[in-house]
Amino acid sequence: MSFNSKPPTASxxxxxxxxxxxxxxxxxxxxxxxxxLWICCAAILVFIVVNPxxxxxxxxxxxxxxxxxxxxxxxxxxxxxxxxQALLNTLVMATGVSLLAALxxxxxxxxxxxxDMPGRGFVRLGVLAAFITPPYLGAVGWILLxxxxxxxxxxxxxxxxxxxxxxxxxxxxxxxxxxxxxxxxFFIFVFTSTALELISSEMEDAANMLxxxxxxxxxxxxxxxxxxxIIGGVxxxxxxxxxxxxxxxxxxxPARYPxxxxxxxxxxESPVRAEVAAAYALPLLGITLALLGLQRRLLAGRGYxxxxxxxxxxxxxxxxxxxxxxxxxxIVVMALSVLMxxxxxxxxxxxxxxxxxxTWSNLTLDNYxxxxxxxxxxxxxxxxxxxxxGTAAMASLALALCIAYMVKRNVMRGAQMLAFLCMxxxxxxxxxxxVGFYAAYTTPPFSLAGTAAIVILAFTTRLLPIAYxxxxxxxxSIHPEMEEAVRIxxxxxxxxxxxxxxxxxxxxxxxxxxLVFIPACQELSTAIFLTGxxxxxxxxxxxxxxxxxxxxxxxxxxxxxxxxxxAIVILGFRIVGRDFMLRRA
Amino acid sequence: MPTLRLKNLTRAYGxxxxxxxxxxxxxxxxFLSLLGPSGCGKTTTLxxxxxxxxxxxxxxxxxxxxxxxxSGSVPPERRGMSMIFQSYAIWPNMTVAENVGFxxxxxxxxxxxxxxxxGQVLDVVQLxxxxxxxxxxxxxxxxxxxxxxxxxxxxxSVLLLDEPLSNLDANLREEMRTEIRRLHEAFRITTVYVxxxxxxxxxxxxxxxxxxxxxxxxxxxxxxxxxxxxTRFVAGFIGRTNFIEGRRDRSQIRFDGFAxxxxxxxxxxxxxxxxxxSVRPQSLSLSSERPADADGRIxxxxxxxxxxxxxxxxxxxxxxxxxxxxxxxAARPSDVFAxxxxxxxxxxxxxxxxxx
Numbered sequence: 001m002s003f004n005s006k007p008p009t010a011s012x013x014x015x016x017x018x019x020x021x022x023x024x025x026x027x028x029x030x031x032x033x034x035x036x037l038w039i040c041c042a043a044i045l046v047f048i049v050v051n052p053x054x055x056x057x058x059x060x061x062x063x064x065x066x067x068x069x070x071x072x073x074x075x076x077x078x079x080x081x082x083x084x085q086a087l088l089n090t091l092v093m094a095t096g097v098s099l100l101a102a103l104x105x106x107x108x109x110x111x112x113x114x115x116d117m118p119g120r121g122f123v124r125l126g127v128l129a130a131f132i133t134p135p136y137l138g139a140v141g142w143i144l145l146x147x148x149x150x151x152x153x154x155x156x157x158x159x160x161x162x163x164x165x166x167x168x169x170x171x172x173x174x175x176x177x178x179x180x181x182x183x184x185x186f187f188i189f190v191f192t193s194t195a196l197e198l199i200s201s202e203m204e205d206a207a208n209m210l211x212x213x214x215x216x217x218x219x220x221x222x223x224x225x226x227x228x229x230i231i232g233g234v235x236x237x238x239x240x241x242x243x244x245x246x247x248x249x250x251x252x253x254p255a256r257y258p259x260x261x262x263x264x265x266x267x268x269e270s271p272v273r274a275e276v277a278a279a280y281a282l283p284l285l286g287i288t289l290a291l292l293g294l295q296r297r298l299l300a301g302r303g304y305x306x307x308x309x310x311x312x313x314x315x316x317x318x319x320x321x322x323x324x325x326x327x328x329x330x331i332v333v334m335a336l337s338v339l340m341x342x343x344x345x346x347x348x349x350x351x352x353x354x355x356x357x358x359t360w361s362n363l364t365l366d367n368y369x370x371x372x373x374x375x376x377x378x379x380x381x382x383x384x385x386x387x388x389x390g391t392a393a394m395a396s397l398a399l400a401l402c403i404a405y406m407v408k409r410n411v412m413r414g415a416q417m418l419a420f421l422c423m424x425x426x427x428x429x430x431x432x433x434x435v436g437f438y439a440a441y442t443t444p445p446f447s448l449a450g451t452a453a454i455v456i457l458a459f460t461t462r463l464l465p466i467a468y469x470x471x472x473x474x475x476x477s478i479h480p481e482m483e484e485a486v487r488i489x490x491x492x493x494x495x496x497x498x499x500x501x502x503x504x505x506x507x508x509x510x511x512x513x514x515l516v517f518i519p520a521c522q523e524l525s526t527a528i529f530l531t532g533x534x535x536x537x538x539x540x541x542x543x544x545x546x547x548x549x550x551x552x553x554x555x556x557x558x559x560x561x562x563x564x565x566x567a568i569v570i571l572g573f574r575i576v577g578r579d580f581m582l583r584r585a
Numbered sequence: 586m587p588t589l590r591l592k593n594l595t596r597a598y599g600x601x602x603x604x605x606x607x608x609x610x611x612x613x614x615x616f617l618s619l620l621g622p623s624g625c626g627k628t629t630t631l632x633x634x635x636x637x638x639x640x641x642x643x644x645x646x647x648x649x650x651x652x653x654x655x656s657g658s659v660p661p662e663r664r665g666m667s668m669i670f671q672s673y674a675i676w677p678n679m680t681v682a683e684n685v686g687f688x689x690x691x692x693x694x695x696x697x698x699x700x701x702x703x704g705q706v707l708d709v710v711q712l713x714x715x716x717x718x719x720x721x722x723x724x725x726x727x728x729x730x731x732x733x734x735x736x737x738x739x740x741x742s743v744l745l746l747d748e749p750l751s752n753l754d755a756n757l758r759e760e761m762r763t764e765i766r767r768l769h770e771a772f773r774i775t776t777v778y779v780x781x782x783x784x785x786x787x788x789x790x791x792x793x794x795x796x797x798x799x800x801x802x803x804x805x806x807x808x809x810x811x812x813x814x815x816t817r818f819v820a821g822f823i824g825r826t827n828f829i830e831g832r833r834d835r836s837q838i839r840f841d842g843f844a845x846x847x848x849x850x851x852x853x854x855x856x857x858x859x860x861x862x863s864v865r866p867q868s869l870s871l872s873s874e875r876p877a878d879a880d881g882r883i884x885x886x887x888x889x890x891x892x893x894x895x896x897x898x899x900x901x902x903x904x905x906x907x908x909x910x911x912x913x914x915a916a917r918p919s920d921v922f923a924x925x926x927x928x929x930x931x932x933x934x935x936x937x938x939x940x941x
Contacts (some may be wrong), residue, residue: 479672479674481670481671481672481673481674482676484635484637484661484668484670484674485668485670485676486687487637487660487662488635488636488661488662488664488666488667488668488745489662489667489687489688489691489735489739490662490663490665490688490691490692490739491662491687491691492660492662495691499676499687500676500678503678504676504677504678
């Protein structure tokens, strides 16, 4: 049968009581482009997710410079005690980081969400600042603070005690753990405070009525209710810490504490043994998969239905005098994770020689001048970071948005599969992903080694999970009936998307773009094996400066990166905010 | 005449038939409600009429032209219908006037005419002064009026409403259902209205289709649905009722404690040996003395075993003295009987409705 004629009433007779004649009904075109969109998305995902992962696995079995398959790469990767030691070291380090991060984050989350501790807004801002400071910059800050003997804290100690050697050495396992935890505790903070915000005060009131004091209630009721979220956050921190490359490169190598990522890096020093690296990277993928499975299990098993409830008001716990010790603890965490490293970094970036201290004669803008106007590599890297990060953020968001739309609106069967592929890079550490891209696209016919294209593609893949989660949340926030209302009035799906979905997504998308752009701008581990001389990004130039001992210039470049990051955050809030103001007016 | 016709309409999800062989004819200009508990398939039916869901069997026709069938459907945007959604679905990025005028813009009317028509319809729904406000600034009732205006301004062939009042508070709901009926009187748009609230369906509809488990149990005018329910489900879902079982005993139907001539009851299956009848609590009356004038009514002595005062009426439970008959009786607030007082119950056999 044919559906192409006009709807029935278009030419129908006028109604008995309606004096107006009937309006002609719209005749929307009915081409359904969704299968085409699905195919395009699937093809892109095969190119940037499936193929690199497949090539990673395949190449781990390939004979180096030859044909055929072998397990030699695995023997080379795990045949040496040093390499196995690095794997064990990584697990020890990650455990330490997770525990310390939880120690930082959980009390702070509780205090900022549920208590009257002073400076809660400041603490929130500090946690965010610690997170948007790239971990390798934190590491540089701590080198300046607690480098053996020369570090600020050691110098203060020596001056105070008259001793001739410092007591702190950042080039150690504990240093490594401190720096990483100081950056990563953000995740546990966010997971925990979100969960705490959902718990009704009635839960606590019930315990109070039975005679429990505030502290007991917090320990016995409130915290256990959010355990799943805490554990979820701890697992994310654990996974992030085993995947980090920058901090180990700056700290673990001098500390002679090999970890997986530094070992992988060594496989890429000439002669490049990418196949061995691939074999060595796979356990990392395995650990990640196993832990995410565990996390899912833990969170699913404990059905704390209260977390889903919206009922009940939330009141703040009055800490009384205890709010001052709590505040002091928060300040200590702030100081360790962001304040102290940032102060010495800024000082170094403005100094002729950082060790000479805070004096007028030592003050200079030369370092900024150097990285912005003299050093060609630094200049190129700044542009590259912004361009690659911006492009990859756009690309990943565009792709994620299409797929999230298909999933959330049930447009097509099989969209869920694309969503799964979007989330896959979440389990692939950046360095491992880079190995996959290297295996897939540096050889003919692609031969993309060192090009901007491969860097942008790899960044796009890396950002897909965040982009997808944000897109899905954005689309889920728009009631499907908003679109159905357009369609029943005669608009096509495309009209609905253009006139309703897009305007309503503007705000969430600006937020999502910021969330994706910031890590992209700072990205190190994905870039490191893929960039060429002309495509290096800021983080890599900073590593070079560190090797050359140019900590002042490094700090200045880090300062530039932080200024860009903060500017984007503020600019984004302004745009989002102005839009919001306009709507209310 | 745009007659909307559902033929054997079926929608299955796996093994479950959300809508099961529904046959319905909705006449031109008629206001028909689909009434039923949640999960009865009424919203699925409505969304199939709108074209958002394809049927897995059967057809939807308008004026003999098939719009939906298992083999393909006209998309919603080409049906010339309009719909009011449970969430109102007012677009927050457009002003009231832009919301209402959107369907006209899609119909490519000249902007002067759009402006004029939007102004007219906003006056009809009493929102003329709010044309340039954004939806976030409107109350729930006002948003509901925007949704109404937006749906009727395009003069749809069929107007669909999906539980439009369920998000409003009780007073507003009453006001809006009057408003919806008023607009229907004014424009006579063929309307299908989905609700689980019987008062809403009663107040607005020309006919009500009571749905249960994907099937239509009865389609009738509101009074007939109430007074002459055909199935146990309809009798129980619309208002409250008493079910009593009776046995055929020659020319009589013998209930527990009393008997009625079979000839006085409508719809008695001549072959069935037992029947079920429904009698509304409102159709029963209580008195402390035996009424002198029986007037064809059956009188049963007994006593009050329970009572609840609900403000607008009393709910009594009456137990017959010489049988196991127990009936819910509704009485005016002034008819006060204490628990355990002896009373007489009067039952008019005409109020006994035989159900299937």
